[in-house]
Amino acid sequence: MITIIDYGLGNLASIKNMLKRIGVKSIITDDPEKIAAAEKLILPGVGAFEMGMNYIREKGLLDVMNQRVLEDKIPVLGICLGMQLLSRHSEEGDAEGLGWIEGDTIKFDFEPSKNLKIPHMGWSEISQEHSSQLMHEMYEDPRFYFVHSYHVVCDDPEDVLLSVDYGMKVTCGVEKGNIMGVQFHPEKSHKFGMKLLSNFANNY
């Protein structure tokens, strides 16, 4: 059973539906008691950083999330904004994050001459920086669907699991013990995304 945290920012049904397709049960909740009983968490990726963090605080989820993830060490997967929330701080709304990963979220900033559009939107090939159960038996040349204007920069290169080339090498996957995050949307990345979700569900 996977617990998808609802921070009030729109559609979470697509993640739940994709988990259902691969035979994994999940619930969507913002109830601290249910999160206290969670075996595995997904932090989904919709909305703005500050709004997400505010919702987590207002609903009284912060303490229980810290307890489950930092103390009890249950596996957690942040998706898109959910990955950014794992960081200490974001330039989006100049807001403090969960701080579970040593790093910060910054906005893409390209020279106009580079002719790179923001957000980074569409399908990109990614590279894997080290081995991980999250990428176990992944298809060759996996491609994932991205939509983001901000990206995470880790202090420790060891925490970087995946990267994507967009004007520079951009971190698009982190893994630090039980804490994982991906900048792309596995729930929208067809077979590659299903495989990743299935790895998270089954290998941790």
Add this chain to the structure above:
Amino acid sequence: MLTKRIIPCLDIKNGRTVKGVNFVDIRDAGDPVELAAAYADQGADELTFLDITATIEHRKTMVELVRRVAKEINIPFTVGGGISSVGDVAALLKAGADKISINSAAVKRPELVEELAQEFGSQCVVVAIDTNFIDEEWTVFTHGGRTPTSINTFAWAKEVESRGAGEILLTSMTSDGTQAGFSLEITALLSENLGIPVIASGGAGTEEHFAEAFTKGKADAALAASVFHFGTIPIPQLKNYLSKKGIVVRL
């Protein structure tokens, strides 16, 4: 490296897929959910659902259909047609749409673009622009391409970008339904001068047209309906063709 996107468009009326030739004659081309799932499996990068009658008949768009689609497909999709308020958008996003597109409502009240970008983020706000070459000028049309405005297409695209649009869906009325190729000049003008992605739409008839949309038109994505619905150009074949032409696509 970002791949160029191929986007089948499903024009919807009464819950069924249709495709108008120059937006007038309409033919029935199947069940949207079934078609959407098939496209996803064929390698479509995204899907767009346009409720083509919504604006004209003042109908709200298809929350129920969106919910069904979201259950079945695992690639991103955009919903457009008749969207005119933050409330409309909230309902569609909640039902599972990844992006929404607005057209006439943005022309009527440009502040809507800002409101949506602030509330939901630019990444899910697509501004659809229907344009036609009239009196030596690319001009914006509204209401399914029926109503001309006095707005210059390039100026309008720049304005919606500055107001927070995340993407432009540019449909050339000159080309739409003709299968004679995309309008490359206006597509390139927008794509080269905007900092947000431009989707070329209207006129796809051959594989070469798609290649041109990316090379000469500088588009980030190309959208088409008939050539996909009626199987004239299967998506896997199209992507192989583009790849051989040196255009980076997701195979």
